[in-house]
Amino acid sequence: MFHWLEQRPFFFAVAVFLVVAFAGIIEIIPDFAKQSKPVVGTKPYTILELTGRHVYIKDSCNACHSQLIRPFKSETDRYGMYSLSGEYAYDRPFLWGSKRTGPDLWRVGNYRTTDWHENHMWDPKSVVPGSIMPAYKHHFTNIADVETAYAEAYTVKAVFNTPYDVDINGDGSVDVPLGTWEEAKARALEEARAIAADMKNQSVKDAVARGEIPEIVALIAYMNSLK
Amino acid sequence: MKSMWIGGIILIVALMAGTYIVAGDAFNLGEDYINDLTMLAGLAIISITVFVALKYIQQIKNDKAGGELAEDNWDGIGEYKNPIPTGWGLAFIGTLVWLFWYWTVGYPTSGFSQIGQYNEEVLEYNAKYEAKWANADEATLKAMGESLYLVNCAPCHGVDANGIDGKAQNLTQRISKESVVYAIKNGGNNFVTHYPGGMPGGLLYEDADINAVANWIANGAKGEAPEAFTTGTCNSCHGDDARGIAMVGPNLVSYDNDMITAVLDDGKKGNIGIMPAFKGMLNETQYKALGSYLRSIGE
Numbered sequence: 001m002f003h004w005l006e007q008r009p010f011f012f013a014v015a016v017f018l019v020v021a022f023a024g025i026i027e028i029i030p031d032f033a034k035q036s037k038p039v040v041g042t043k044p045y046t047i048l049e050l051t052g053r054h055v056y057i058k059d060s061c062n063a064c065h066s067q068l069i070r071p072f073k074s075e076t077d078r079y080g081m082y083s084l085s086g087e088y089a090y091d092r093p094f095l096w097g098s099k100r101t102g103p104d105l106w107r108v109g110n111y112r113t114t115d116w117h118e119n120h121m122w123d124p125k126s127v128v129p130g131s132i133m134p135a136y137k138h139h140f141t142n143i144a145d146v147e148t149a150y151a152e153a154y155t156v157k158a159v160f161n162t163p164y165d166v167d168i169n170g171d172g173s174v175d176v177p178l179g180t181w182e183e184a185k186a187r188a189l190e191e192a193r194a195i196a197a198d199m200k201n202q203s204v205k206d207a208v209a210r211g212e213i214p215e216i217v218a219l220i221a222y223m224n225s226l227k
Numbered sequence: 228m229k230s231m232w233i234g235g236i237i238l239i240v241a242l243m244a245g246t247y248i249v250a251g252d253a254f255n256l257g258e259d260y261i262n263d264l265t266m267l268a269g270l271a272i273i274s275i276t277v278f279v280a281l282k283y284i285q286q287i288k289n290d291k292a293g294g295e296l297a298e299d300n301w302d303g304i305g306e307y308k309n310p311i312p313t314g315w316g317l318a319f320i321g322t323l324v325w326l327f328w329y330w331t332v333g334y335p336t337s338g339f340s341q342i343g344q345y346n347e348e349v350l351e352y353n354a355k356y357e358a359k360w361a362n363a364d365e366a367t368l369k370a371m372g373e374s375l376y377l378v379n380c381a382p383c384h385g386v387d388a389n390g391i392d393g394k395a396q397n398l399t400q401r402i403s404k405e406s407v408v409y410a411i412k413n414g415g416n417n418f419v420t421h422y423p424g425g426m427p428g429g430l431l432y433e434d435a436d437i438n439a440v441a442n443w444i445a446n447g448a449k450g451e452a453p454e455a456f457t458t459g460t461c462n463s464c465h466g467d468d469a470r471g472i473a474m475v476g477p478n479l480v481s482y483d484n485d486m487i488t489a490v491l492d493d494g495k496k497g498n499i500g501i502m503p504a505f506k507g508m509l510n511e512t513q514y515k516a517l518g519s520y521l522r523s524i525g526e
Binding site: 072073110111115 | 341342344345348349352378379382383386391392394499500501502503504505507508
């Protein structure tokens with residue numbers, strides 16, 4: 001057999017690939033089955049949170065901020081409980097990031113508030129002296145793209161079976177509703193109103209009252225969902 | 228040849244000295260065994276590299292091919308029937324033995340996990356922490372509280388605790404007039420763990436009464452309590468001197484430890500905004516330390 005392969009470079013290459021791939025397959029496949037299961041309590045992002053996630057990605061927050069708390073005492077002291085793989089089950093893609101110019105944000109919803117994020121995005125130095133983060137004042141005027149977020153949620157629901165419109169924890173009610181575009185839009189606006197109520201910027205409040213959702217509101221919804 | 232060996236040893240010493248100059252502060256024997264092992268491994272790698280290189284340079288210079296030639300030859304190129312070097316053979320077999328041990332026994336039974344390591348680290352740290360700070364005095368608690376404050380509280384309350392222009396509670400005073408007015412009008416049920424009753428809103432409804440109580444409390448409850456405080460049922464929960472009653476109403480005059488614990492455990496929503504809860508992120512000693520620090524900056 002080996003003699004036969006030695007004389008045929010193409011089949012030799014195929015055989016090498018198969019041998020090497022085998023190790024990868026037996027390492028990776030069981031992990032898919034085991035670890036991609038969401039941790040109990042993990043829910044898909046709501047439309048508004050998903051919109052904020054898009055803002056987060058669009059403005060490359062992940063270039064400086066990571067979202068992965070490692071199991072070291074020093075990390076958990078500062079950021080909270082270390083991250084588990086199942087918590088990222090509905091993150092497409094995950095935003096672990098590799099650099100920590102700014103702090104880790106995976107559990108930022110536990111120790112920062114709507115109000116704080118508002119101040120921080122308007123003028124980072126006002127709450128963190130010495131911060132080198134730029135101000136993101138355009139978040140207060142730009143209108144967030146809820147349509148794309150709905151499209152994404154609809155897609156992952158249809159393609160990856162992400163549990164929108166499903167009773168996840170078995171208490172008889174739908175945990176994260178998605179519904180039609182009209183329903184989703186109304187629900188996003190409702191969430192946005194709750195957040196704007198905790199904010200101080202009048203133009204943002206006005207925009208939400210008019211039925212528009214500024215990027216800052218969506219981003220804060222996303223930040224508050226990270227816990 | 229002798230000069231080459233001497234040169235080799237000098238090179239090793241120079242490389243080690245270089246390493247020590249660059250990373251010498253990590254070389255405290257016994258402090259962290261990982262660093263010590265790394266230095267030891269560094270020494271081994273440098274020495275082996277230098278001596279092996281020297282050996283081969285010597286061989287290239289001096290050795291002549293020798294031994295019995297195999298019968299076959301390929302276009303005039305022959306092969307000696309010399310055995311493999313003993314050291315290489317032993318290393319090969321040794322590696323095989325180690326491999327089978329490691330795959331079948333060593334790795335599966337070592338049971339290492341990063342989270343296991345984390346748990347051990349935390350247990351060890353907590354035990355050390357308990358032992359070290361079991362009976363910390365006030366000055367120690369104050370210093371500890373200050374560093375805790377700068378990490379956990381300063382992002383909202385400001386480095387000098389003035390609340391950054393109304394972004395959060397000004398911690399240099401116990402309570403502001405606005406907060407008292409807000410609480411009287413809207414009630415409060417923030418501290419469900421420590422003051423489970425909560426406070427209903429609208430216990431005082433005359434503006435004059437509300438103002439009188441708010442002024443008196445914001446000024447540190449000095450002197451005679453206003454009539455509205457004693458007759459408006461404020462005192463039945465917060466006490467006649469406004470210093471609080473355990474499990475019933477929090478202290479309105481100073482940041483006592485019960486009050487601090489309540490805020491940190493449950494968070495708070497008042498006239499300024501929401502404060503997140505810090506339960507689970509800080510331990511009891513740290514709560515006490517924060518209390519000591521906050522009392523020290525208020526005076």
